[in-house]
Amino acid sequence: MRRFFEIMIVAILLVSCQDDEQKELNPEPVTAKVQDSLEVLQGDYVYVADAAVLRGENFVYGVKQDSIAMQLSEKVSDLKSDDFEMIPVRVRAKITPNPTLKGWDEIIEIREILEISGASISDSIE
Numbered sequence: 001m002r003r004f005f006e007i008m009i010v011a012i013l014l015v016s017c018q019d020d021e022q023k024e025l026n027p028e029p030v031t032a033k034v035q036d037s038l039e040v041l042q043g044d045y046v047y048v049a050d051a052a053v054l055r056g057e058n059f060v061y062g063v064k065q066d067s068i069a070m071q072l073s074e075k076v077s078d079l080k081s082d083d084f085e086m087i088p089v090r091v092r093a094k095i096t097p098n099p100t101l102k103g104w105d106e107i108i109e110i111r112e113i114l115e116i117s118g119a120s121i122s123d124s125i126e
Contacts, residue, residue, distance in 0.1 A: 076089070
């Protein structure tokens with residue numbers, strides 16, 4: 001009987017050691033915080049013919065023409081006194097390399113219109 005208990009204790013110790021090794025081999029998963037790729041940009045916006053530009057203090061970006069950019073262009077056109085007037089805006093946008101390689105190195109894809117200077121905040125978000 002004593003021999004049986006000795007074998008059981010040895011077996012328990014072996015199993016315990018194996019569990020410790022498995023824990024080391026399978027560490028807790030590390031979760032990485034993914035940073036939002038959208039940036040808030042503030043600058044002067046102009047839309048002429050089929051091209052738009054957002055110019056800030058330290059940047060100039062071409063603007064991808066999609067439904068949100070067209071919405072911004074329409075709202076800005078009501079405030080302009082001439083076709084080339086630039087209107088201050090604040091937008092949330094994604095900055096990407098320019099796939100066409102014409103014009104600017106980087107373009108922005110506007111995801112949200114935050115503010116249009118000269119328009120009320122409800123007018124700029126609608």
